[in-house]
Amino acid sequence: MKADPRGVLTGEHFIDGDHACCEGALAAGARFAAGYPITPSTEIVERFAARVPTVGGTFIQMEDELAASITLQGAVWGGAKAFTVTSGPGFSLMMEHVGYAAMTETPCVFVDVQRGGPSTGLPTLPAQADMMQARWGSHGDYAIIALCPNSPQECFDLTIKAFNLAEEFRTPVMFMMDEVVGHMTEKVVIPPADRIEIIPRKYTQKPAEEFLPYKGNGAMVPEMARTGEGYKFHVTGLTHDERGYPNMTPQIQDKLVRRLQNKIQFAADRITLCEEENLSDADVVVVSYGITSRVAQRAIDQARERGLRVGKLRLITAWPFPQERIRELAGRVKAFIVPELNLGQMALEVERAALGKAETYPLTHAGGGVHNPEDILRAIVEARR
Amino acid sequence: MSAELSVSVSNEDLGNPVEPFLRSDRMPHIWCPGCGIGTTVNSFARALIESKIDLKSVALVSGIGCTGRVAGYVALDSFHTTHGRAIPFATGLKLANPKLNVVVYSGDGDLSAIGGNHLIHAARRNIDLKVICVNNLIYAMTGGQTAPTTPDHATTSTNPYGTFEPAFNLPHLVEAAGAVYVARWTTFHARQLSRAIGEAFQKKGFSFIEVISPCPTLYQRRNRLGDGLETMKYYKAMSKVRTGAPTSEVGLTMNGEIIVGKFVDRNRADYQTMMRAQYASSLGEKFVELEAVCS
Amino acid sequence: MCGGSVTKGKVSIVVERCKSCGFCIEFCPSHVLAFSSAFNAKGYHVPHVVHPENCSGCDLCGMYCPDFAIYGKKNAQGEKQ
Numbered sequence: 025m026k027a028d029p030r031g032v033l034t035g036e037h038f039i040d041g042d043h044a045c046c047e048g049a050l051a052a053g054a055r056f057a058a059g060y061p062i063t064p065s066t067e068i069v070e071r072f073a074a075r076v077p078t079v080g081g082t083f084i085q086m087e088d089e090l091a092a093s094i095t096l097q098g099a100v101w102g103g104a105k106a107f108t109v110t111s112g113p114g115f116s117l118m119m120e121h122v123g124y125a126a127m128t129e130t131p132c133v134f135v136d137v138q139r140g141g142p143s144t145g146l147p148t149l150p151a152q153a154d155m156m157q158a159r160w161g162s163h164g165d166y167a168i169i170a171l172c173p174n175s176p177q178e179c180f181d182l183t184i185k186a187f188n189l190a191e192e193f194r195t196p197v198m199f200m201m202d203e204v205v206g207h208m209t210e211k212v213v214i215p216p217a218d219r220i221e222i223i224p225r226k227y228t229q230k231p232a233e234e235f236l237p238y239k240g241n242g243a244m245v246p247e248m249a250r251t252g253e254g255y256k257f258h259v260t261g262l263t264h265d266e267r268g269y270p271n272m273t274p275q276i277q278d279k280l281v282r283r284l285q286n287k288i289q290f291a292a293d294r295i296t297l298c299e300e301e302n303l304s305d306a307d308v309v310v311v312s313y314g315i316t317s318r319v320a321q322r323a324i325d326q327a328r329e330r331g332l333r334v335g336k337l338r339l340i341t342a343w344p345f346p347q348e349r350i351r352e353l354a355g356r357v358k359a360f361i362v363p364e365l366n367l368g369q370m371a372l373e374v375e376r377a378a379l380g381k382a383e384t385y386p387l388t389h390a391g392g393g394v395h396n397p398e399d400i401l402r403a404i405v406e407a408r409r
Numbered sequence: 410m411s412a413e414l415s416v417s418v419s420n421e422d423l424g425n426p427v428e429p430f431l432r433s434d435r436m437p438h439i440w441c442p443g444c445g446i447g448t449t450v451n452s453f454a455r456a457l458i459e460s461k462i463d464l465k466s467v468a469l470v471s472g473i474g475c476t477g478r479v480a481g482y483v484a485l486d487s488f489h490t491t492h493g494r495a496i497p498f499a500t501g502l503k504l505a506n507p508k509l510n511v512v513v514y515s516g517d518g519d520l521s522a523i524g525g526n527h528l529i530h531a532a533r534r535n536i537d538l539k540v541i542c543v544n545n546l547i548y549a550m551t552g553g554q555t556a557p558t559t560p561d562h563a564t565t566s567t568n569p570y571g572t573f574e575p576a577f578n579l580p581h582l583v584e585a586a587g588a589v590y591v592a593r594w595t596t597f598h599a600r601q602l603s604r605a606i607g608e609a610f611q612k613k614g615f616s617f618i619e620v621i622s623p624c625p626t627l628y629q630r631r632n633r634l635g636d637g638l639e640t641m642k643y644y645k646a647m648s649k650v651r652t653g654a655p656t657s658e659v660g661l662t663m664n665g666e667i668i669v670g671k672f673v674d675r676n677r678a679d680y681q682t683m684m685r686a687q688y689a690s691s692l693g694e695k696f697v698e699l700e701a702v703c704s
Numbered sequence: 705m706c707g708g709s710v711t712k713g714k715v716s717i718v719v720e721r722c723k724s725c726g727f728c729i730e731f732c733p734s735h736v737l738a739f740s741s742a743f744n745a746k747g748y749h750v751p752h753v754v755h756p757e758n759c760s761g762c763d764l765c766g767m768y769c770p771d772f773a774i775y776g777k778k779n780a781q782g783e784k785q
Contacts, residue, residue: 030697055699056505058497077688080697082504087530091497094490098470098501101488102509106501124491251486251502252509254465258432258481260489269435270481270489424716425766425775437771442723442748447770455767597731599767637770638726 025224027051027184029217030079037212041179041205042067044212045135046075048183049107051220054133055081056106058095060088060114063147064203065137068109089114093121097130101251101259105187105225107133111203112141115154115161123162124261125196126284129238129246131225133186135199137206138314138365140391150203151391152314153366158198159343165281167288169295170198170343172313176210182340188223189295193288194245200342202365204315204394232256238280239266244287288344297340298349302328306335307358308407311350311374313339315394316363323400334404342370350377359407363387363395383407430454430464432484439478443637445596445622446476449543450483452599452620453514456606462510469512470499472519474550475624476543479514493523496531499538507681507699510539510610517544517558521577525557532586532615537679539609540617542579545624546661553627561663564631581656583617584673590616591656591673596623597644598669605671614679621667632663712779713761715753721773724748728765728774734758737765 031050039047046068049057055076059069073083081104086092089110096106110118115136125132138154140146158170169189173179179201186197228235228247237257238246249255262270263277288295299317301324303309312320317338327334335357339346350360350373359382362371371386378384387403389395427450440446457464464485471480473492480487490498495513503511513520520528520542531538547565548554554567558579562571580591590612594602602620609616623629623640634640644667651659652670659668678686688696715736722744729737729751736759740752751774753759759776766775 056501058501077692078695078697080699082684082699084500084504086497086500087526090494091500091527091530094494095497095501095504098488098498098503099505100501102502102505104505106505120491121494249486251468252466252506256484256486258487258489260481261491262489269432424777425718425772426763427766427772427775431772437721437723437746440770443725443727444770447772448727448768451767451769451772596768596770599764603767636725638730641727641730641768 025222027217027220027222028053032214032217032220034214034216037214038209039176039212040067040207040209041173041176041201042137042207043071044176044179045183045199045201046071047212047214048180049133049187050075050079051180051214051217052105052184052187053222054105054107054187055079056096056099056104057083057108058086058092058099058106059083059109060086060092062111062114064139064206065109065111065135067206068135068137089117090121093118093134094124096132097121097125097128100130100132103250107135109135109137111137111139112154113144115157119157119161122196123164123166126162126166126168127261128259129194130196131190131194133183133190133197133199135201138200138202146392148203149392150315150394151365152202152316153369153391155200155342155364155366155369158200165285167285168198168343169193169195169288170200170341172200172339172342173205174314174317174338175205176208176212179205180212180214184220184222188221191223191225192245193291194248195288198343200314202314236266237268238264240283244283244290292344293348295341296344296346298346299336299338299340301336303335303337303353305333307333308404309335309337309353309357309360310400310404311337311339311360311362311370312364313342313370316365319395319397320363320400322397323404326397326401327404332404332408339370345373345377347373347377350374351379354378354381357382359383359385361385361387361400361403361407363389363400363403365389365391365394426458427451427454430457430484432482435482438482440475441626443623443625443640444475445545445620445637446479446543448596448599449541449602449620449622450479452603453541453606455603456610459603460607460610462610466508467510467512468502469514470495470502471513472515472524474516474519474548475545476514476516477519493519494527495519496524496527496538496540500531500536503537504681511537513538513540515542516549517542517546517579518548518556521579521582522557528583529586532583532588532617534680535587535589535614535677537613537681538615539606540615541606542617542619543622544579544619545622545628547624547628549624549627553631558661560661563628563663566631576661578656578660579619580617580659580672584656587615587677588617588673589614589675589677592671593619593621593659594669595621595644595648595667597641597648601669608671613682614677621661713759713776714756714779715759715765715774715776717750717752718773719744719750720746721771722748722750723771724750725770727768727770731768732765733762734760
């Protein structure tokens with residue numbers, strides 16, 4: 025279906041990534057946000073708070089991130105598309121509710137504008153050190169989807185995608201921005217509403233007597249029922265059977281947790297997005313994402329100018345990780361260089377997927393700034409030796 | 410009807426007026442013999458019957474713990490959320506779909522310890538929620554640890570030599586935070602409790618009903634206070650109805666009087682009314698009302 | 705509430721739900737119930753009706769029963785009396 029035009033600010037704008045993310049959420053149909061102020065993410069909900077009463081919706085500033093991350097899920101079950109926005113310390117507090125959303129299959133979006141950590145760390149400065157937390161942050165087994173925009177335009181476009189993926193797979197989606205992308209101002213083009221594709225919530229057509237709230241129906245993603253229509257459904261974070269009732273046997277646990285994992289892993293090819301350049305002749309590939317991909321671009325361009333055969337692979341989805349693509353490239357390139365604003369997180373995935381067929385060189389940075397392109401260029405030169 | 414006949418009434422006999430409110434396929438429930446939570450559910454179900462409220466419109470939200478299991482036993486749209494977070498979940502549910510009658514049904518530990526911050530803020534905001542707090546004075550599901558409500562020097566598994574922390578007086582707390590309706594009853598006062606729940610459904614805003622309830626397995630046994638029945642007799646003997654009592658005077662002790670009754674019944678605009686008024690006055694015609702169900 | 709003037713009623717017991725707390729027996733205003741010596745499948749002594757003639761159908765037993773295992777109903781015949 026097409027976007028509701030009331031939420032779409034069609035036109036050309038000169039706005040930062042945080043504001044673009046807000047506009048993406050509104051265009052995607054988000055009509056509810058619960059938040060708690062935290063630098064460098066707050067501008068997203070500040071804009072939402074100003075905009076949403078003019079399109080019909082609600083913003084509430086909660087007492088903490090624990091509350092925000094579950095209030096939004098109440099709103100989802102109340103019928104809204106909903107999200108919350110935070111940064112490192114708040115993201116840590118929200119982890120239990122990422123797990124609750126995964127377990128109860130509540131479609132929603134968590135935006136994390138990454139800053140330096142651990143703990144309070146660098147409130148106003150960038151990092152990309154929450155990538156593994158996005159994947160593994162809540163206890164227990166589940167799969168997750170995480171997107172990594174590298175420009176304000178992508179903050180708009182991919183936020184819409186995040187909401188669509190959340191609905192399609194009934195899963196929390198992590199929107200992994202970073203401080204630089206969040207505060208970078210660029211041109212953002214917002215298309216007309218009828219050019220924006222929206223995935224609506226899949227509500228069941230079955231009558232209450234025939235409806236099993238957690239039966240996958242072949243596609244592994246169950247349909248939802250609307251609260252207030254007499255379905256008398258039950259939602260619990262406990263291990264539950266297809267009726268949604270607590271059932272804590274190893275058999276039911278196995279069936280449920282594998283479905284939660286598989287509904288995303290089996291669709292990984294369809295979900296995974298990469299931006300690729302010059303891979304056909306490359307013997308070294310720079311794998312990067314978010315703001316680092318823009319720094320890496322300069323190094324790659326300089327290397328190409330020198331005639332070095334360097335390819336680019338930008339992760340647009342960090343999770344699911346494009347392991348098949350990396351594995352395939354590992355068979356024909358010498359090395360991967362993985363610059364990121366952390367001490368080596370996605371590099372671990374690259375190394376895992378490469379199966380030892382190509383070298384993986386993490387190019388670490390503890391955050392607070394971005395890489396010097398010269399360092400990436402040097403790594404490219406060294407990796408080719 | 411002979412005595413033998415009455416004992417042999419079959420399980421299929423589901424003529425109990427609460428039966429339509431239960432997920433009968435989940436009975437018997439997990440609560441211990443003499444636990445009062447089931448009794449509070451009777452009062453709740455009867456309040457729904459008597460208030461003639463459209464059951465489709467009622468959503469029940471629980472946190473974690475013994476009382477948290479209520480959500481799994483009632484035949485309503487029901488949500489068993491995370492520990493302490495029933496109120497914020499209910500807040501989202503209500504704000505996104507104001508037509509729903511949202512009930513929060515949870516225990517004292519869940520609502521006033523791990524969820525204490527949400528309790529006071531929801532009362533302050535006057536979110537239109539009906540909160541039923543079953544207070545058994547202890548953490549029961551996890552094995553009898555000290556709760557913020559554990560009175561006097563009661564012994565618990567984490568205060569084996571007696572508690573020494575002062576306890577919360579919950580009616581006083583929520584009144585101070587802004588609740589529009591505050592009452593306390595015990596499980597002995599099943600009919601009064603039912604009426605109180607009915608009254609809360611008539612109120613718009615944050616209503617809080619505390620129900621003092623036995624935990625014979627952990628609180629009463631560890632403190633040599635007898636079983637569930639002994640506790641019910643204590644409630645009968647020692648409860649004093651004091652409607653409008655100053656909530657500062659209704660704190661609980663281990664063996665003393667239990668002041669029960671309706672303490673607070675006042676009117677104050679609820680969150681959504683205030684929100685709409687603010688937007689309407691600031692935005693004028695630009696303000697767009699929330700659609701009850703989006704997407 | 706008790707005595708000959710009350711409307712007659714009937715109490716029903718769902719035996720397998722009972723956990724023998726005794727609330728219904730203790731608080732029945734007309735003393736209709738007592739513990740039986742019989743056990744249910746979980747080993748609880750279940751109440752039984754010892755004074756059916758006294759039951760008013762007030763359902764206080766049902767209000768108190770934490771296990772949804774007993775309830776009283778007004779008897780249509782009794783109302784005619």
